Amino acid sequence: xxxxxxxxxxxxxxxxxxxxxxxxxxxxxxxxxxxxxxxxxxxxxxxxxxxxxxxxxxxxxxxxxxxxxxxxxxxxxxxxxxxxxxxxxxxxxxxxxxxxxxxxxxxxxxxxxxxxxxxxxxxxxxxxxxxxxxxxxxxxxxxxxxxxxxxxxxxxxxxxxxxxxxxxxxxxxxxxxxxxxxxxxxxxxxxxxxxxxxxxxxxxxxxxxxxxxxxxxxxxxxxxxxxxxxxxxxxxxxxxxxxxxxxxxxxxxxxxxxxxxxxxxxxxxxxxxxxxxxxx
Numbered sequence: 001x002x003x004x005x006x007x008x009x010x011x012x013x014x015x016x017x018x019x020x021x022x023x024x025x026x027x028x029x030x031x032x033x034x035x036x037x038x039x040x041x042x043x044x045x046x047x048x049x050x051x052x053x054x055x056x057x058x059x060x061x062x063x064x065x066x067x068x069x070x071x072x073x074x075x076x077x078x079x080x081x082x083x084x085x086x087x088x089x090x091x092x093x094x095x096x097x098x099x100x101x102x103x104x105x106x107x108x109x110x111x112x113x114x115x116x117x118x119x120x121x122x123x124x125x126x127x128x129x130x131x132x133x134x135x136x137x138x139x140x141x142x143x144x145x146x147x148x149x150x151x152x153x154x155x156x157x158x159x160x161x162x163x164x165x166x167x168x169x170x171x172x173x174x175x176x177x178x179x180x181x182x183x184x185x186x187x188x189x190x191x192x193x194x195x196x197x198x199x200x201x202x203x204x205x206x207x208x209x210x211x212x213x214x215x216x217x218x219x220x221x222x223x224x225x226x227x228x229x230x231x232x233x234x235x236x237x238x239x240x241x242x243x244x245x246x247x248x249x250x251x252x253x254x255x256x257x258x259x260x261x262x263x264x265x266x267x268x269x270x271x272x273x274x275x276x277x278x279x280x
Contacts, residue, residue, distance in 0.1 A: 024068055028082075031064050038062045040088050041276055045079060046096035047071045049200050049249045053096075058260040059267065060274075063090075072101040073177040076184035084191045091276060093188055094234075095181070096198035098249040099210060102221060103172045166205050166248050171214030178224040185228055194271070197229045198263070201240040206248035234266050 034040075042063035044056055051067030076095075083089065185195045202210070210218040225233065239262040244255030251259055267274050 027066065027068065031066055034064050035086060035088055039276070040064070040086075040090045042092040042094060042274075043083065043090045044094045044096070044198075045071075045076075046094075046198070047098055047101040049098045049101075049251075050096040050198070053200060053251050053256060053259055054263060055256060055260045058257070059264045062276075067096075072097060072104045073174075073180035073184075076180050077187070080184045080187040083193070084187065089191065089193060092194045092196065092271070092274065094196050094198050095184070096200055097181075098200060099171065099202075099206075099214070099217070099221060100169060100249060102177055103170065103174065103217060104177075166203075166209050169206075169209065169214075169248075171210070171217035173217055173220050178221075178228065181225075182228045194232070195229070196232045196234060196267075196271070197225055199233060199235045199237050200249065201237050201245070201251070201259070203242050203245040203248045234263065234270060236262055236266070 031043075039062050042056075042060045044050055044054060044063065044065045044067055046053075046067040048067065048069035048071075051065060051069060054065055054067075056063045056065040083093065188195045236259060239259055240251060240255050244252050244258060246252045246255070
């Protein structure tokens with residue numbers, strides 16, 4: 001059953017962006033059009049916290065926010081391939097996935113991971129993983145609803161909200177998730193693209209949850225990201241207080257403006273070659 005689960009997820013991931021009108025299809029087409037009309041400098045890849053967290057035009061006029069709701073590490077290898085295949089590649093790729101996303105996995109590219117990690121993680125969590133397709137296998141409809149989800153098109157007035165109470169969030173360590181991030185980063189770096197991880201601010205109760213029930217996960221995440229990215233990490237965790245957070249990981253529209261300006265300043269302070277020479 002685990003093998004069938006992985007195969008169905010793989011097929012879904014392969015075709016989800018080819019459906020006319022699909023949110024990801026529309027965003028990718030918009031990105032390709034942007035790439036044709038600009039000298040592409042940077043791309044932001046991430047989940048909804050990054051998608052709604054940054055006005056990329058405030059950071060880089062030749063940058064594009066390719067964030068998408070629900071993106072987690074299993075989507076990264078195919079995305080890096082799409083970026084590398086572009087006629088005009090970005091100089092920088094910024095990546096940011098919240099701890100909620102990093103503690104999630106849809107197992108769409110199992111053979112691109114070390115075999116032992118895939119099998120041990122997938123089998124251990126198959127029967128209680130919220131992303132499991134076992135409801136489809138057993139004739140249920142819960143997973144169909146999940147797979148049919150669509151991201152909202154605009155930022156709501158109150159911000160993009162996560163309904164799950166912080167107390168109910170499970171911080172699971174997927175070693176394979178970090179293997180996927182490392183693979184994503186390595187593929188892009190070998191193509192000559194500078195890859196940077198962005199640490200996002202969280203609401204205080206979520207920070208406390210990471211320091212309490214999620215402490216082992218938080219330590220693991222910190223060490224793994226440091227090992228993958230080294231000094232190529234922009235830390236924005238100190239930028240916002242709770243008044244600018246819409247929920248535990250998403251910012252308000254005001255928070256978005258503040259966070260974008262902070263990213264603008266810290267990128268240029270930390271990476272002196274971020275702005276390309278305009279005479280080229």
